[in-house]
Amino acid sequence: MIEVIMAGFIDALHPLNLLFVLVGVIAGVVAGAIPGINGPMAIALCIPLSYYMSPVAAIGFLVGLNKGAFFGGSISGVLLNTPGTPEAAATTWDGYPMAMQGKGEKALRMALYASVTGDAFSTVVLILVAAPLATVALYMGPPEIFALICLAMTIIAGLGTQSILRGLIAAAFGVLIGTVGMEPVSALPRLTFHIYQLERGISLVPIGIGMLAFSEIIIQLEHYIKHGADACTMSFSSKPEDRYISWAEYRGLIKTLLRASIAGTVVGALPGLGAPVASFFAYDQEKKRSKTPEEFGKGKLEGIAASEAANSAVVGASLIPLFTLGIPGNVAAALLIGAFVIHGMIPGPLMFDQNAQFIYAIYGSLIIANIFLLGVGRIGLKSFCKVVQAPAVILYPMIIFTCIIGAYLAEYAVFDVTLMLFFAFVAYFMKKFDFNHICFIIGFILAPIWETSLQQVIISSEQNPYMFLTRPVAIILMCITFYVVVKSIRGSFKKALSA
């Protein structure tokens, strides 16, 4: 086993892998720093590029991208009061007031150190917890997996959205789109409308780029064309105490960082909650614990530390359900499933048996990405700050062109570009009508696993409808799903009737 672990870490240290992780971290910080561009959007745009990399380099590149984007989001939050990513919103509450006081650089350094600390904590938890959990998960059969996916989709639809009805409809729509293509048992085309290109199914790339990047840019352009760009507050004091975080200041924040990292790790390990929930929760808890809560929101380091440590801790923790159960914790993890599949691997507990070396290479890449983030952040902080001033009128056309070429690159298929535009169109309306496109994407990704487990249940039980009654874990999971759905729908009726 030690040999496998060592071989995995040596793979991670391959010069080409190091280069791709570094490029991923830099690209992620730049993408996150640009208001309106977030980690998932950057991952969706870069998945086609990962086709040309080795599996370890590809996942390392995408993981680096995601980590970089989490920190990058705080740059525009602190300097523009416009969080580059939703999870950086809580960082702006104290970061922007600090920038107004001329301590923008200090706020960003705090965000960087908190991000690295939170991320390192969750990576250690992932390494320690994932393998034992995967061993337990191996005892789960198709009925349990089927029930678990039902529960995961319900939780994602309920917790990740304002309305469970809309979330479930979006997830069901995603599953429906996931059924387009070859039916797994009869191997005959299903719902292809006699379009031969659909017979191979719809890949994640056009959906990811169309829904996460293209439609988002179109919606942001509506705002930009109406209101113009946000003004930048670039005010850096030259005093060292206003620029740097001293060791004493960092040591004084250790408890805050630890509490926030634990909160972020727990939230990240649960499907559906996501980084914004973690950062708001950690910020709120820190404010309640503080002896001077009135100073929060006026430029307090604890606020930035709590928010950033919590949201960055989600990155590693969201891989726990992915590696142990094959269920993505958030949309970035969902996109990583697509990247795994592209490279011939199915995320889940079997990966620890079949691709153990690869898993440890990913662990190595996670640690390396964290070290690179610290180095890149420290060296290039001021350069990254200039990125937030990139004019949208230049940036948005470039992103639109990249979306189109990215969709084409995946399989050199013009049809994929058409699909990307179609799903951008669908996502535009979903966003306008408050349907969560993240639920759609997760439903789409889970559809094949869901269908396969259902097929296995029915075939192995010889079409016995009471099969689930013989599996206590599956019954419990289905009962929880049913309870969550009924309770949420009842709550929605009560709210509507009491308004």
Add this chain to the structure above:
Amino acid sequence: MTIIQRDNLIFGFIALGSGAFLLWIIPAYSPPYPGYGVSASLLPNVTVGIMLVLSVLALVRNTLSYLLVKPRKPEESPSGNTSIVDKVQLWHLARFLIPCVLLMPAMQWLGFIPAGLVFMLVIQYFCGQRKPVPAVLVAVGMVGILYAAMRYGLGVPMP
């Protein structure tokens, strides 16, 4: 349009669409049952059934809310249910989607570089760029870099 009106419109559309899928599209475009395992139409039927039930539930909820709750003026509504919603801007959507739809055929007729340049100039114009020199520089730079990366870096067959 208020949020309630918008919700009724979209949930009604989903309910009708789900009905069409259940009655016509899924039976017409699914392979026949092979005699073992699960019918190919089971999962699509289940998902569309869920969408139908949930959209009907939402419509029932909105109807009950309309019938049982005393209507308020927009400024009195605590939940904001009567406020005006973010509008769908079809012209805005069309002016970005149409050039994108035309890009790939244009690349096949004109070639990657000329079609890409025209596309970038058009999109920049729609984004609000009115200065010709930066527009041309961005178009040439972006198309040139992507062409070089695809042709010489990745060895991709050009569209």
